[in-house]
Amino acid sequence: MTRWQPVILWTDGLAWLGIMLMLILLFASRAQMRAGWQRLWQQPLAVISMLILLCYGSIGLVDSLHYRVRLPAINKQAQYSVTVYSVLDALLTPLRTHNETSYAAPLARRAFSATPERGAGGEVIEVRRPLQLGGQTPPHARTKLALRGALYGGITGVGLLLVIVSITRTFAARTTAPGQHVTPDPEPKFLWPKFPWPKFPWPKFPWRSFSLTLLLLSMLIGSTIELAGNFHVFGTNEIGQDVLYDSIKSVRTGLMMGCLATLVTLPLAVGLGLAAGYFGGWVDDLVQYVYTTLNAIPSVLLIAATVLLMQGFIETHPAMFDSTASRSDIRLLFLCVILGMTNWTGLCRILRGETLKLRELDYIQAARAFGVPSWRILWQHLLPNLSHLILISLVMDFSGLVLAEAVLSYIGVGVDPGMHSWGNMINAARLELSREPVIWWPLMAAFIGMFTLVLAANLFADAVREAFDPLAKR
Amino acid sequence: MIRYLLRRLLYAIPILLGVNLLTFCLFFMVNTPDDIARMHLGIKHVNHAAILNWEHSHGYDLPLFYNRHETHWQALTDTLFVHKSLSMFTLHFGLSDDGRDIAREIRQRAGPSLSIALPAFIIGLGTNISLALMLVWMRASLADRVGVIIAVALMSVSGLFYIIGGQFVIAHLWRWVPISGFVPGVDSWRFVLLPIAISVVAGIGNGMRWYRSIFLEEIGKDYVRTARAKGLDESRILFRHVLKNGMIPILTGAVTVLPLLFMGSLLTESFFGIPGLGSYVVDAIQSQDFAVVRAMVFIGSALYLIGLWLTDIAYGWVDPRVRLS
Numbered sequence: 096m097t098r099w100q101p102v103i104l105w106t107d108g109l110a111w112l113g114i115m116l117m118l119i120l121l122f123a124s125r126a127q128m129r130a131g132w133q134r135l136w137q138q139p140l141a142v143i144s145m146l147i148l149l150c151y152g153s154i155g156l157v158d159s160l161h162y163r164v165r166l167p168a169i170n171k172q173a174q175y176s177v178t179v180y181s182v183l184d185a186l187l188t189p190l191r192t193h194n195e196t197s198y199a200a201p202l203a204r205r206a207f208s209a210t211p212e213r214g215a216g217g218e219v220i221e222v223r224r225p226l227q228l229g230g231q232t233p234p235h236a237r238t239k240l241a242l243r244g245a246l247y248g249g250i251t252g253v254g255l256l257l258v259i260v261s262i263t264r265t266f267a268a269r270t271t272a273p274g275q276h277v278t279p280d281p282e283p284k285f286l287w288p289k290f291p292w293p294k295f296p297w298p299k300f301p302w303r304s305f306s307l308t309l310l311l312l313s314m315l316i317g318s319t320i321e322l323a324g325n326f327h328v329f330g331t332n333e334i335g336q337d338v339l340y341d342s343i344k345s346v347r348t349g350l351m352m353g354c355l356a357t358l359v360t361l362p363l364a365v366g367l368g369l370a371a372g373y374f375g376g377w378v379d380d381l382v383q384y385v386y387t388t389l390n391a392i393p394s395v396l397l398i399a400a401t402v403l404l405m406q407g408f409i410e411t412h413p414a415m416f417d418s419t420a421s422r423s424d425i426r427l428l429f430l431c432v433i434l435g436m437t438n439w440t441g442l443c444r445i446l447r448g449e450t451l452k453l454r455e456l457d458y459i460q461a462a463r464a465f466g467v468p469s470w471r472i473l474w475q476h477l478l479p480n481l482s483h484l485i486l487i488s489l490v491m492d493f494s495g496l497v498l499a500e501a502v503l504s505y506i507g508v509g510v511d512p513g514m515h516s517w518g519n520m521i522n523a524a525r526l527e528l529s530r531e532p533v534i535w536w537p538l539m540a541a542f543i544g545m546f547t548l549v550l551a552a553n554l555f556a557d558a559v560r561e562a563f564d565p566l567a568k569r
Numbered sequence: 570m571i572r573y574l575l576r577r578l579l580y581a582i583p584i585l586l587g588v589n590l591l592t593f594c595l596f597f598m599v600n601t602p603d604d605i606a607r608m609h610l611g612i613k614h615v616n617h618a619a620i621l622n623w624e625h626s627h628g629y630d631l632p633l634f635y636n637r638h639e640t641h642w643q644a645l646t647d648t649l650f651v652h653k654s655l656s657m658f659t660l661h662f663g664l665s666d667d668g669r670d671i672a673r674e675i676r677q678r679a680g681p682s683l684s685i686a687l688p689a690f691i692i693g694l695g696t697n698i699s700l701a702l703m704l705v706w707m708r709a710s711l712a713d714r715v716g717v718i719i720a721v722a723l724m725s726v727s728g729l730f731y732i733i734g735g736q737f738v739i740a741h742l743w744r745w746v747p748i749s750g751f752v753p754g755v756d757s758w759r760f761v762l763l764p765i766a767i768s769v770v771a772g773i774g775n776g777m778r779w780y781r782s783i784f785l786e787e788i789g790k791d792y793v794r795t796a797r798a799k800g801l802d803e804s805r806i807l808f809r810h811v812l813k814n815g816m817i818p819i820l821t822g823a824v825t826v827l828p829l830l831f832m833g834s835l836l837t838e839s840f841f842g843i844p845g846l847g848s849y850v851v852d853a854i855q856s857q858d859f860a861v862v863r864a865m866v867f868i869g870s871a872l873y874l875i876g877l878w879l880t881d882i883a884y885g886w887v888d889p890r891v892r893l894s
Contacts, residue, residue: 384583384584384587385587387584388584388587388588388591390873391584391585391588391870391873391874392588392591392592392866392869392870392873393829393832393865393866393869393870393873395835395850396850396862396865396866396869397866399850399854399862400592400595400596400859400862400863400866401595403854403857403859403862404595404596407604407605407607407608408604410608411604411607494724494725498727498728501727501729502727502728502729502835502836505729505836506835506839506851506854506855507851507854507855508854521727521729521730521733524733525733528733528737528741529741538733542726542730545727546725546726546727546730549725549726549727550721550722550725552725553721553724553725554718554721557721
């Protein structure tokens with residue numbers, strides 16, 4: 096019997112499904128989009144933001160592998176804990192378990208506020224107690240730790256870079272970009288015999304920006320890890336939880352909003368948009384009517400209304416959700432579904448318009464004249480030629496979805512209040528700002544976490560649009 | 570022209586009906602009045618009589634679409650759908666759960682909402698256009714590139730941070746303006762100053778970038794090349810020709826959102842304690858007052874459709890190439 100039992104939450108599984116769907120779409124249209132990818136991966140900003148997004152993505156993925164711990168058996172029956180942990184929790188155990196009693200400033204050694212204590216002579220004195228984490232560390236250790244961490248991180252980064260360079264060199268050797276003459280290496284047959292491995296056809300890949308960003312990121316991560324082992328890097332919140340842990344755990348919530356809402360958006364927008372554009376007639380009228388109606392409703396209100404109804408449903412059917420984790424998970428899922436349902440109209444309209452144009456082109460007419468069935472024309476001839484629009488619109492919407500989470504949580508129709516999320520952190524921080532002295536670090540942690548993600552997503556979206564949109568200014 | 574506009578206006582009716590039906594389905598069929606009553610009375614101490622009593626006092630004790638107890642015409646009109654949903658077309662919104670007249674409340678709250686939304690919108694429009702023109706003036710230079718990156722960075726900050734940060738620094742630390750509150754009349758300027766400023770700043774990133782791309786698109790057009798060939802200097806081209814032509818999409822876009830300004834801003838109003846429609850919605854959502862939410866959904870959709878209609882008019886008005894027929 097194993098010491099743990101894997102748990103697949105709804106959002107975990109569906110997020111994976113969403114990623115797969117996107118990959119299939121990209122793979123199906125790889126020929127049409129090759130030039131676009133080439134233009135994308137020659138922009139330094141695209142590469143830099145992609146690296147940052149990858150960091151967030153890996154945190155989110157590690158946080159999406161859930162399990163239960165086995166407890167001591169009762170009556171020889173295996174028992175598993177009610178609490179669901181993720182692999183990230185296991186990795187961040189020191190941050191999760193070192194709980195203080197209340198607030199602590201970032202990198203502090205003593206608690207933020209004084210607590211009454213009995214002195215040596217029996218009198219009551221106010222003492223700022225040393226913290227569990229950081230109280231024992233010598234006062235001058237911070238710089239040393241940060242530098243040492245940066246050094247370790249830097250070394251790891253250089254190693255990673257070497258690995259990546261050597262791998263891509265092997266791939267690059269197998270392709271000859273136009274105007275370039277690379278003497279092909281003898282094909283290493285034992286590793287990748289006949290499988291169509293992705294080639295590396297990006298001759299102008301900005302290696303300098305790539306390696307610099309990789310190095311800086313790994314140094315930053317290294318020193319954060321080193322510091323986090325001995326201090327609360329971003330302090331602690333009201334109940335003494337580490338704010339850095341809270342912020343890192345919020346990454347998954349933010350990413351889930353983006354991915355899952357996309358999963359809902361994609362089939363609706365693509366299916367209805369293509370159908371409306373291609374078939375025309377009453378299908379077109381109906382689809383247009385539906386999206387104009389949905390568009391007319393202020394989206395915040397529609398989301399709020401639907402979330403309120405969903406809340407009512409969960410409250411009146413408590414038996415359907417066995418644990419708090421699954422309850423907040425379902426709530427997140429519903430939220431994403433609702434966001435996706437209100438979000439598909441924009442993409443659908445774009446796709447409809449573009450399909451209308453493409454439908455009249457010769458190659459579609461030819462396909463029709465040859466008697467190719469409609470679904471095949473849609474799937475094989477239209478969809479690949481629209482996929483750049485889909486990609487652009489999805490990456491452009493992503494950052495908006497992450498931002499929406501915070502706003503919705505503030506209004507009270509966001510994710511479960513008990514869930515780690517930036518919106519909930521900001522919500523809590525409002526009261527902390529009016530305290531004297533001011534508690535500013537939870538807000539700052541949420542700001543940094545969210546701003547970096549959204550900025551990277553926005554920059555990447557810009558780069559994608561520039562690379563794939565034939566009308567964008569170059 | 571008139572006939573075209575009338576026809577466009579008639580198009581709005583089925584859409585509004587669709588909105589009406591959709592909200593009715595959401596609020597009365599997905600969540601039955603029973604559920605709503607239960608949520609209001611609390612899950613624990615609830616019995617059948619209490620639910621019936623609540624439903625009766627709030628007028629929810631009717632069938633959805635067809636009343637079997639009434640005779641022919643009344644069977645259709647004496648229903649929840651007509652009483653609660655279709656009645657909104659005649660601007661009868663009924664009572665909120667705390668017993669106030671929603672229509673009156675909306676009339677009272679539209680003023681404060683507008684006193685923030687309208688100045689913020691106009692100042693924001695001016696600021697964004699000027700900044701965008703500045704970037705276009707310096708196009709393809711380092712300054713332009715830095716400007717765009719700053720715009721993207723400004724876009725990436727959640728609106729909540731602008732509000733919380735601005736309120737904290739300007740009202741709490743520096744004490745230039747009151748933290749929150751509102752008084753009717755001219756004296757309210759002290760209260761609306763900060764919300765307006767924050768709304769403008771929060772919109773800069775998005776607006777500047779959007780308008781910049783509009784102007785850049787204009788600058789690549791043939792008439793600009795002709796103007797250059799004629800020997801006009803660059804500033805004249807930019808401020809005379811490009812600005813004027815670029816204003817067409819900008820103004821028509823602005824007209825689209827103009828009616829929606831009545832709805833106010835959810836976040837700004839509730840953070841600054843402005844008794845407008847935005848904070849009304851937030852309060853209604855937080856106290857789960859479905860009657861108010863339904864009314865606001867209806868008004869919001871109606872305003873959006875009016876905006877679309879005005880856009881049609883605006884297009885025909887500013888762009889003589891567009892023929893309305």
